[in-house]
Amino acid sequence: MTASADSLCVPASPAPTRVAMVMRHVQERVESRNLCAGKRLPSIRTLAQTLEVSRSTVVDAYARLVAEGVIESRPGSGFYVGTQLTPFSVAETAPGLDPGSDPVWVTRQSLLADAASLKPGCGWLPETWMPEQDIRRALRTLSRRPLAPLTGYGTPQGAPALRQMLSHRLGERGLHVPAAQLMLTESGTQAVDLLCRFLLEPGDTVLVDDPCYFSFQAMLRAHRAQTVSVPYTPQGPDVQAMRTVLAAHRPRLYITNAALHNPTGASLSPEVAHQVLVLAQQHNLTIIEDDVFADFEHHPAPRLAALDGLQRVIYVGSFSKTLSASVRVGHIATRPEWIGPLVDLKLATAFESGHFSAELLHTLLGSGSYQRHMNGLRSRLADAMGQTMERLQALGIRPWHRPRSGMFLWCELPGALDAGRLSQYALQQHQMVLAPGNSFSLSQTAQHFLRFNVAQSLNPAIYSALEQGMEHCARQRS
Amino acid sequence: MTASADSLCVPASPAPTRVAMVMRHVQERVESRNLCAGKRLPSIRTLAQTLEVSRSTVVDAYARLVAEGVIESRPGSGFYVGTQLTPFSVAETAPGLDPGSDPVWVTRQSLLADAASLKPGCGWLPETWMPEQDIRRALRTLSRRPLAPLTGYGTPQGAPALRQMLSHRLGERGLHVPAAQLMLTESGTQAVDLLCRFLLEPGDTVLVDDPCYFSFQAMLRAHRAQTVSVPYTPQGPDVQAMRTVLAAHRPRLYITNAALHNPTGASLSPEVAHQVLVLAQQHNLTIIEDDVFADFEHHPAPRLAALDGLQRVIYVGSFSKTLSASVRVGHIATRPEWIGPLVDLKLATAFESGHFSAELLHTLLGSGSYQRHMNGLRSRLADAMGQTMERLQALGIRPWHRPRSGMFLWCELPGALDAGRLSQYALQQHQMVLAPGNSFSLSQTAQHFLRFNVAQSLNPAIYSALEQGMEHCARQRS
Numbered sequence: 002m003t004a005s006a007d008s009l010c011v012p013a014s015p016a017p018t019r020v021a022m023v024m025r026h027v028q029e030r031v032e033s034r035n036l037c038a039g040k041r042l043p044s045i046r047t048l049a050q051t052l053e054v055s056r057s058t059v060v061d062a063y064a065r066l067v068a069e070g071v072i073e074s075r076p077g078s079g080f081y082v083g084t085q086l087t088p089f090s091v092a093e094t095a096p097g098l099d100p101g102s103d104p105v106w107v108t109r110q111s112l113l114a115d116a117a118s119l120k121p122g123c124g125w126l127p128e129t130w131m132p133e134q135d136i137r138r139a140l141r142t143l144s145r146r147p148l149a150p151l152t153g154y155g156t157p158q159g160a161p162a163l164r165q166m167l168s169h170r171l172g173e174r175g176l177h178v179p180a181a182q183l184m185l186t187e188s189g190t191q192a193v194d195l196l197c198r199f200l201l202e203p204g205d206t207v208l209v210d211d212p213c214y215f216s217f218q219a220m221l222r223a224h225r226a227q228t229v230s231v232p233y234t235p236q237g238p239d240v241q242a243m244r245t246v247l248a249a250h251r252p253r254l255y256i257t258n259a260a261l262h263n264p265t266g267a268s269l270s271p272e273v274a275h276q277v278l279v280l281a282q283q284h285n286l287t288i289i290e291d292d293v294f295a296d297f298e299h300h301p302a303p304r305l306a307a308l309d310g311l312q313r314v315i316y317v318g319s320f321s322k323t324l325s326a327s328v329r330v331g332h333i334a335t336r337p338e339w340i341g342p343l344v345d346l347k348l349a350t351a352f353e354s355g356h357f358s359a360e361l362l363h364t365l366l367g368s369g370s371y372q373r374h375m376n377g378l379r380s381r382l383a384d385a386m387g388q389t390m391e392r393l394q395a396l397g398i399r400p401w402h403r404p405r406s407g408m409f410l411w412c413e414l415p416g417a418l419d420a421g422r423l424s425q426y427a428l429q430q431h432q433m434v435l436a437p438g439n440s441f442s443l444s445q446t447a448q449h450f451l452r453f454n455v456a457q458s459l460n461p462a463i464y465s466a467l468e469q470g471m472e473h474c475a476r477q478r479s
Numbered sequence: 480m481t482a483s484a485d486s487l488c489v490p491a492s493p494a495p496t497r498v499a500m501v502m503r504h505v506q507e508r509v510e511s512r513n514l515c516a517g518k519r520l521p522s523i524r525t526l527a528q529t530l531e532v533s534r535s536t537v538v539d540a541y542a543r544l545v546a547e548g549v550i551e552s553r554p555g556s557g558f559y560v561g562t563q564l565t566p567f568s569v570a571e572t573a574p575g576l577d578p579g580s581d582p583v584w585v586t587r588q589s590l591l592a593d594a595a596s597l598k599p600g601c602g603w604l605p606e607t608w609m610p611e612q613d614i615r616r617a618l619r620t621l622s623r624r625p626l627a628p629l630t631g632y633g634t635p636q637g638a639p640a641l642r643q644m645l646s647h648r649l650g651e652r653g654l655h656v657p658a659a660q661l662m663l664t665e666s667g668t669q670a671v672d673l674l675c676r677f678l679l680e681p682g683d684t685v686l687v688d689d690p691c692y693f694s695f696q697a698m699l700r701a702h703r704a705q706t707v708s709v710p711y712t713p714q715g716p717d718v719q720a721m722r723t724v725l726a727a728h729r730p731r732l733y734i735t736n737a738a739l740h741n742p743t744g745a746s747l748s749p750e751v752a753h754q755v756l757v758l759a760q761q762h763n764l765t766i767i768e769d770d771v772f773a774d775f776e777h778h779p780a781p782r783l784a785a786l787d788g789l790q791r792v793i794y795v796g797s798f799s800k801t802l803s804a805s806v807r808v809g810h811i812a813t814r815p816e817w818i819g820p821l822v823d824l825k826l827a828t829a830f831e832s833g834h835f836s837a838e839l840l841h842t843l844l845g846s847g848s849y850q851r852h853m854n855g856l857r858s859r860l861a862d863a864m865g866q867t868m869e870r871l872q873a874l875g876i877r878p879w880h881r882p883r884s885g886m887f888l889w890c891e892l893p894g895a896l897d898a899g900r901l902s903q904y905a906l907q908q909h910q911m912v913l914a915p916g917n918s919f920s921l922s923q924t925a926q927h928f929l930r931f932n933v934a935q936s937l938n939p940a941i942y943s944a945l946e947q948g949m950e951h952c953a954r955q956r957s
Binding site: 039104143188190202225321349357 | 517559566567568569570582583586587590591615616618619621622623633634635665666668669672676677678680681694697698700701703728729763799803804805806807817820822823824826827828829830834835836
């Protein structure tokens with residue numbers, strides 16, 4: 002693909018040599034940890050016999066592996082697996098090269114963009130849509146409060162008064178869970194991460210939706226989990242495909258958004274919800290239901306956790322998307338016997354979870370202002386949804402589905418344009434952050450899709466930049 | 480050991496039967512993940528041949544493993560490794576049973592204790608020692624600030640102005656690191672956890688001090704790492720022992736506190752620091768230097784990170800111990816090329832790291848009040864250290880070493896009393912939280928030691944409770 006490769010007159014893919022074969026043999030055993038760091042490698046003679054190659058081939062392979070730092074030579078003693086650390090990377094390629102293979106591309110670009118930048122691909126609301134005055138008031142209230150939340154740690158499970166309030170709120174939504182079955186975390190993201198640690202061993206298989214929130218993929222990679230996916234439909238996961246995937250791969254865990262799915266904005270239908278739970282029962286599947294967009298709903302869709310009574314479904318919520326990204330509090334609702342070990346795991350890996358943030362959230366939820374804020378936010382989002390759909394359709398960008406509420410709109414580009422290229426062009430030419438479909442797609446089959454955040458899509462400049470970018474991509478292709 | 484076992488007239492350890500042998504064979508392969516969840520087991524005939532037992536033995540073993548949920552039978556298809564989740568636990572035994580095998584025992588008890596409880600084993604300062612008025616003032620300042628820190632996310636790497644300030648502070652301590660090589664995290668604990676994720680693969684070997692901060696052990700367990708340890712001396716790790724351990728186990732990573740070691744309060748001498756770095760060079764060892772107690776020092780001891788120039792040492796700091804447990808900000812200083820992938824990993828597993836807390840910390844550090852607070856805190860701690868040593872010695876509890884500063888005092892009980900039993904008795908009888916030595920000791924050789932926090936040891940009631948507990952334990956033993 003690059004100019005230098007084109008100009009070299011070498012065969013496109015030479016047959017692998019014996020040396021390369023030996024190198025690959027060793028490398029695979031090192032990568033799979035069949036050969037651990039510091040372990041002695043087979044002698045040159047032994048490996049030559051095993052692989053039926055000459056000794057000089059093994060000598061050559063070992064020498065190259067030493068040069069690459071994979072193995073080390075200790076004169077007089079032999080060859081050993083290298084102990085050089087190879088740090089973990091969530092991205093498969095160098096960051097920024099290809100949004101499709103870099104699961105934090107959209108997040109990174111959105112956080113790096115300055116306030117004036119266009120970012121219709123961003124995953125959160127504009128700062129100005131948040132309840133600024135309420136937060137200022139809550140801060141002043143807290144500055145007059147007793148000492149503990151300002152300087153001390155909280156209880157391991159999280160502030161009892163806030164858990165009580167959350168229990169009440171969840172009950173109104175049909176999820177009856179006592180405060181004792183709730184644990185506070187630093188954020189919704191940390192909650193899912195903690196649950197993965199709790200439930201998964203390296204190499205376990207996990208089911209996700211396709212498309213799904215890209216951070217699930219990045220996080221599962223960090224947990225060294227295998228991932229399989231099931232297509233998402235406007236009613237929830239494709240149940241027929243799920244049955245096949247469950248039988249073929251036997252995942253232990255399924256991570257999903259039950260309501261206002263990210264990125265499609267679709268909601269689970271009662272029928273699909275029931276079928277998913279039946280399948281989960283049959284295949285002994287545990288489910289994490291990430292519900293961070295819950296409060297955006299006008300009319301609540303069914304929750305897996307409510308139907309299931311928290312038997313095999315673990316529920317995760319947070320207020321980062323609706324109240325403030327700075328109020329870092331998430332929560333987990335799960336079976337009573339899992340709370341104790343989860344608290345221990347939190348203490349071991351994150352210590353305590355933001356006593357001050359919990360107090361701030363408790364103050365904000367308790368004042369009644371949150372309800373008023375959310376009522377206003379929902380109608381503002383509904384307006385933005387209508388406007389955005391209209392403007393996108395004028396450019397030939399078709400919504401896959403009309404969400405009932407929330408901020409996300411999942412759209413297909415016309416003329417099979419490539420969303421990854423369009424996103425890179427938009428960033429370079431217009432400092433505009435788009436969210437290309439393949440960032441969300443494990444099967445990499447969403448190359449013509451983009452996720453729009455309607456609250457971030459009201460500036461008309463977005464649509465002229467989009468039009469220009471689409472023309473550029475169409476020209477480039479032809 | 481238990482009464483029911485004593486009363487049964489069975490041989491103490493019967494020879495393992497063939498069925499048990501087959502069960503163990505399967506179980507070991509499942510636990511080591513040689514046989515993964517959902518994978519088909521060898522047929523009864525095949526396994527009988529492999530292990531040279533009768534088919535009925537295998538049938539019996541498989542039936543028992545099905546009953547235990549280790550494997551599943553699928554009629555007509557064979558036997559498969561079970562897919563039942565077995566959640567992870569940081570404690571080896573049921574929580575609360577034995578502080579020595581439960582690495583979050585001290586933390587959990589300290590957080591659960593109410594404000595009036597005696598907790599000389601607690602790992603942090605009393606709330607009243609923290610700069611309450613400064614924090615109240617900073618909150619009011621923030622409540623009048625522009626919008627972003629109240630409602631929005633920060634930059635991926637963390638607030639540039641705070642990183643700049645930290646860079647300057649670290650420079651004064653001899654660690655010259657530009658702001659671009661600093662990353663903010665949610666806390667010091669999260670920083671170490673993130674680095675473990677970044678540097679370790681499951682099964683890797685990590686070196687810790689013996690004794691060391693118990694959360695390191697719990698965290699490494701959560702990372703499925705192997706741990707080896709080196710004895711800690713009043714000058715730092717025992718270099719001779721370290722040489723032997725490095726050669727024998729070839730750990731890839733060493734996690735330590737360079738100054739004011741937890742739990743001993745000892746500081747690294749320049750000579751030992753240099754030797755540790757030479758050994759690290761020879762054995763290709765990466766080091767995480769956790770320096771959360773730095774600001775307690777009157778005169779800074781050498782830092783590994785400063786000597787090494789951040790080549791193989793990664794530096795972690797936070798203000799939770801000196802300013803407020805609620806101001807959740809940690810920081811990592813490392814090689815420039817590791818910042819990008821570390822930021823990505825943070826985005827994937829924790830998202831953003833507390834924009835609001837960063838602003839609060841920046842306000843507090845910038846006001847000059849932190850320096851005044853720390854000056855006062857250091858002399859208050861020095862007084863408390865003197866008083867505590869005197870009172871403990873009056874009970875025959877001997878300090879292992881007189882720390883130059885800080886809050887920790889590592890002490891040996893007289894008459895070889897068991898610190899674990901004493902801690903359990905103190906909790907039950909006096910609701911007093913002690914920190915027994917074996918919580919900190921990988922080799923479990925600190926059974927006669929306790930860690931005292933001098934700032935939490937000023938109440939005379941602690942010493943009468945200790946005296947009573949020691950008498951009780953001595954009586955029980957004789």
